Amino acid sequence: MAAVLKSLVRKISFGNSDSLQLKHKTSIQSDTSNTGLEKKKRKAGKEPNKITVHHRISNCNNSAEYISDIENHIISKLLDTGRKGVTVDHIEYVDVPDIKAYGKNVKQENISTKLDKKRIDRMINFDYRYVKSKQRTLHKTVYKHEHNADADKKNSEETVDISYPAVEVVGHGSFGVVVTTVLQEANQKVAIKKVLQDKRYKNRELETMKLLNHPNTIGLKYYFYEKDEEDEVYLNLILDYMPQSLYQRLRHFVHLKTQMPRLEIKFYAYQLFKALNYLHNVSQICHRDIKPQNVLVDPKTFSLKICDFGSAKSLKPDQPNVSYICSRYYRAPELMFGATDYSNQIDVWSSACVIAELLLGKPLFPGESGIDQLVEVIKIMGIPTKDEISGMNPNYKDHIFPNVKPVTLARLLKGEDSDALELLSKALRYDPRARLPPLQCLLLKYFDEIKSRGTEAYVKAQCLRIFDFDVQTELGHVPPAELSTIEVALKQPVSQASTSL
Numbered sequence: 001m002a003a004v005l006k007s008l009v010r011k012i013s014f015g016n017s018d019s020l021q022l023k024h025k026t027s028i029q030s031d032t033s034n035t036g037l038e039k040k041k042r043k044a045g046k047e048p049n050k051i052t053v054h055h056r057i058s059n060c061n062n063s064a065e066y067i068s069d070i071e072n073h074i075i076s077k078l079l080d081t082g083r084k085g086v087t088v089d090h091i092e093y094v095d096v097p098d099i100k101a102y103g104k105n106v107k108q109e110n111i112s113t114k115l116d117k118k119r120i121d122r123m124i125n126f127d128y129r130y131v132k133s134k135q136r137t138l139h140k141t142v143y144k145h146e147h148n149a150d151a152d153k154k155n156s157e158e159t160v161d162i163s164y165p166a167v168e169v170v171g172h173g174s175f176g177v178v179v180t181t182v183l184q185e186a187n188q189k190v191a192i193k194k195v196l197q198d199k200r201y202k203n204r205e206l207e208t209m210k211l212l213n214h215p216n217t218i219g220l221k222y223y224f225y226e227k228d229e230e231d232e233v234y235l236n237l238i239l240d241y242m243p244q245s246l247y248q249r250l251r252h253f254v255h256l257k258t259q260m261p262r263l264e265i266k267f268y269a270y271q272l273f274k275a276l277n278y279l280h281n282v283s284q285i286c287h288r289d290i291k292p293q294n295v296l297v298d299p300k301t302f303s304l305k306i307c308d309f310g311s312a313k314s315l316k317p318d319q320p321n322v323s324y325i326c327s328r329y330y331r332a333p334e335l336m337f338g339a340t341d342y343s344n345q346i347d348v349w350s351s352a353c354v355i356a357e358l359l360l361g362k363p364l365f366p367g368e369s370g371i372d373q374l375v376e377v378i379k380i381m382g383i384p385t386k387d388e389i390s391g392m393n394p395n396y397k398d399h400i401f402p403n404v405k406p407v408t409l410a411r412l413l414k415g416e417d418s419d420a421l422e423l424l425s426k427a428l429r430y431d432p433r434a435r436l437p438p439l440q441c442l443l444l445k446y447f448d449e450i451k452s453r454g455t456e457a458y459v460k461a462q463c464l465r466i467f468d469f470d471v472q473t474e475l476g477h478v479p480p481a482e483l484s485t486i487e488v489a490l491k492q493p494v495s496q497a498s499t500s501l
């Protein structure tokens with residue numbers, strides 16, 4: 001089977017032109033010769049200089065990973081050749097192999113139907129224009145972002161000049177490209193996220209990032225705008241650099257057919273909830289798209305920072321919010337029930353899904369569609385009770401559910417210690433009001449291991465300063481009567497904390 005996997009070959013064809021072709025909407029075709037676009041180009045005598053890339057994928061677990069692999073391949077090709085104005089015309093399926101999914105052989109007889117068409121369309125229509133040659137040094141005048149803790153004073157917006165060699169693409173999503181580079185003045189590695197700016201609106205991601213100042217959220221250093229030849233404005237966010245996303249880190253272990261070390265998971269889980277406590281209570285922001293791709297880590301130090309605040313929002317109790325947010329596998333059930341008055345607790349559900357995925361090596365609820373997502377949740381968590389449904393969305397009347405005997409979290413996690421199960425079962429409650437808030441998650445027994453003095457884990461935790469909480473801000477929402485107990489419990493195992501009180 002390995003041989004078949006290794007020979008997974010895809011053909012990617014793209015054309016080269018100085019004028020922009022990216023506004024064209026093309027569709028995926030197994031044969032380009034008869035597409036409307038091809039016919040049009042031939043008629044106009046503008047057949048672009050065609051290149052076919054044979055792309056060899058060594059391993060591939062799912063369609064998203066497969067597409068992202070192709071995308072990265074195209075971008076590195078563009079960087080190598082210094083090409084501009086490239087359009088991906090089509091993706092052609094050459095071979096249909098069996099694919100290994102999380103260690104199991106899965107027959108992918110019809111991969112083209114399994115691929116997420118939206119994602120392929122996005123890639124075909126993706127703007128590759130600003131992928132520039134590796135060689136040049138860029139000089140920019142940028143706004144320097146300095147967080148001002150004093151809420152009355154505005155964040156400073158002085159401009160400074162920076163320069164950096166052009167870039168290496170590390171990732172891209174629906175809204176832009178992320179590249180990494182080194183700022184020459186400070187010899188500092190950074191990531192630059194470039195997004196198309198809708199002139200009619202303030203960019204919410206920039207506004208959100210200006211509010212943030214926490215070791216577990218990605219920091220904004222500078223930002224600048226630039227225009228392309230078509231007068232489109234792009235916003236560039238210059239961010240703290242982190243070596244990997246949790247998605248990449250997990251893939252590393254899956255490919256090695258090993259598990260992510262349990263202690264490493266614990267460090268990430270702790271910092272994830274610590275970041276949520278800050279976002280929800282200090283910045284008053286709900287991230288709304290927690291997923292492994294949006295959690296960045298440094299596997300050497302185990303430090304963690306949440307990124308991508310493009311969907312983040314300050315939720316106000318009297319204002320409705322869209323329920324079609326958050327990536328499918330990580331979507332809280334109240335969103336699937338169409339709630340528009342949901343709370344910050346949707347992030348707790350998503351984070352628990354991420355932690356479960358690290359433990360299991362595969363997504364906990366891998367729904368294939370919006371509705372299938374709820375079925376996946378019910379398969380493990382069981383059918384929600386009437387009260388739970390009302391806690392998610394009191395207006396939801398349609399109560400027909402598949403009659404399934406739940407697998408249960410306990411059975412799914414039977415190899416894990418009971419403390420991990422306690423954390424997940426308290427964070428994965430249907431009713432968001434019963435779901436444990438982030439600060440309470442940090443007090444669970446699961447985290448005692450990293451609080452035990454004299455251990456290596458404790459030394460690592462001290463280096464990361466993960467037990468440092470700002471009492472005024474991060475613990476500002478704690479009732480005064482509970483503050484000292486919680487402060488102690490955050491720093492040492494709960495049993496020790498209670499004996500010292």
Ligand SMILES: Nc1ncnc2c1ncn2[C@@H]1O[C@H](COP(=O)(O)OP(=O)(O)OP(=O)(O)O)[C@@H](O)[C@H]1O
Nearest residue numbers: 171173174175176178191239240241242245293308
């Ligand atoms: N500061 C950073 N340091 C290193 N890599 C980063 C950084 N920010 C983002 N990345 C990489 O780029 C990817 C995409 O970033 P981000 O999620 O912010 O973009 P996006 O366009 O909003 O993506 P999506 O639409 O998929 O949510 C991340 O998954 C990560 O791999």
